[in-house]
Amino acid sequence: MAEQTTYIMVKPDGVQRGLTEEIISRFEGIGLTLVGRRDLTPDLEIAESHYGIHKERPFYPDLIDFITSGPVVAMAWRGEDAIAASRKLIGATNWEEAEPGTIRADFARSIDHNVIHGSDGEETASFELGLWFPEGLDG
Ligand code: IDP
Numbered sequence: 001m002a003e004q005t006t007y008i009m010v011k012p013d014g015v016q017r018g019l020t021e022e023i024i025s026r027f028e029g030i031g032l033t034l035v036g037r038r039d040l041t042p043d044l045e046i047a048e049s050h051y052g053i054h055k056e057r058p059f060y061p062d063l064i065d066f067i068t069s070g071p072v073v074a075m076a077w078r079g080e081d082a083i084a085a086s087r088k089l090i091g092a093t094n095w096e097e098a099e100p101g102t103i104r105a106d107f108a109r110s111i112d113h114n115v116i117h118g119s120d121g122e123e124t125a126s127f128e129l130g131l132w133f134p135e136g137l138d139g
């Protein structure tokens with residue numbers, strides 16, 4: 001497996017609950033390196049691009065409201081097999097189905113406010129990194 005960079009975002013609920021540092025430690029704990037970080041409140045334009053794939057889903061309007069509701073921590077993490085390793089660390093979308101010890105199993109308590117986002121594949125990762133880090137990454 002080659003080195004990859006993935007897009008990870010602490011969602012507004014995670015930031016508001018003070019989980020950012022704990023989440024960063026967990027990514028460091030699996031050996032990934034933080035190569036970009038931006039703290040921002042997403043505007044409608046970036047939120048709609050990021051979640052464009054879910055436009056037809058019933059939960060889309062609530063998802064956009066939620067993700068634009070307050071600050072997020074947008075991050076780029078790099079390392080061996082970073083995309084799948086991060087998804088594993090994060091756990092299933094629905095916290096009730098997430099493996100014990102994953103971030104969502106430990107901290108999420110609803111399917112929509114589930115603390116964290118992680119890219120689900122190489123194409124998604126490169127799209128999302130370009131969207132959230134238009135000026136590029138460190139290193
Ligand atoms: P993922 O975040 O695990 O990749 P996706 O299926 O890509 O999950 O969904 C994106 C986000 O949309 C989820 O993280 C969650 O916040 C929200 N979401 C997904 N499915 C539902 C649902 O059935 N009800 C409400 N919100 C949902």
Ligand code: MG
Nearest residue numbers: 117118119120
């Ligand atoms: Mg997804």
